[in-house]
Amino acid sequence: MKAGFAPFSEKVTLLGGGELTPASVSDCLTRAPNLVVCDGAAARALEIGLMPQRVVGDMDSLDDATRARLDPAILHEIAEQESTDFEKALSTVEAPLILGAGFMGGRLDHELACYNALVRHAGQPCILVGERDICFHAPKPVSLMLPVGMRVSLFPMAEVVVDGAGLEWPLDRLRLAPWGRVGTSNRAVAERVEIAPNGHGLLVILPRAGLDAAIAALAG
Incomplete structure (x- = not known):
């Protein structure tokens, strides 16, 4: 974990680059008040009036205008290309629970990769929240x-x-x-x-x- 990024004591809302509506994000934040975004979703967060507490990813989708509005201290850049931004977030964010919005309903290959990551990072409980359904990994009863x-x-x-x-x-x-x-x-x-x-x-x-x-x- 990047120095200075302590674990969250409360639940986290994590935003991705898929389908996102302000109502859905607000719904998640009501339940999980800490906001973390995967790099490209930072622009969407700012657009709906939200400032993330942390931005995680390889930053290839973070445009210059959005980067300029963010405190460099909240950027957690992981340059490797072997994992998705969602997986990078699951492996570096510690919280009682993550609600992941913007990971369902977009590109099918991206969505399947998220389900794969849920299973491979079972140590961090996470619920993917779509507009119609939710999905989580149950490694135990x-x-x-x-x-x-x-x-x-x-x-x-x-x-x-x-x-x-x-x-x-x-x-x-x-x-x-x-x-x-x-x-x-x-x-x-x-x-x-x-x-x-x-x-x-x-x-x-x-x-x-x-x-x-x-x-x-x-x-x-």
Whole structure:
């Protein structure tokens, strides 16, 4: 971590270069008040009247006019090209939880890379927040308080065996894999939904309305 960049004691809103609306950003900041942006998203943050506390990335998308408006002390430049800006942020930002907005709904290859990064950086809890859905990695059992009837989808990024309760189609030592069976379009039939994978690699996808339940499950 760059000298002087201490861990955040409260949740972080992280902005990327995908679909972003002021309402969505405000919604995230209400729940996660510290603002960090991936380099190109700094311009969008300033445009909607927000000053980031930290800018992370290789800075190839940070234009000169935007850079001039930022305190150099908040820039965390990582020049290597082997990882995405989102991955750079996950590996350098320490916080109880990150809400990532602007990482879903844009380029598909960028979005897939973000899901890959969620799994590979399981030590930093993060929920990707889109305009319609949210997604997070569940490397260990999670308990979600959800409205009955809410869609609950599970997508494996690796082979994983899942147990659980509270879903219409039960999870009973169900083996999932990206090349085999997946667990999309399930539904909550109880207010408490338990999902217990036997290892890393399981993505949980919920409607946007499930955001507070996901925050409670991951951050307490």
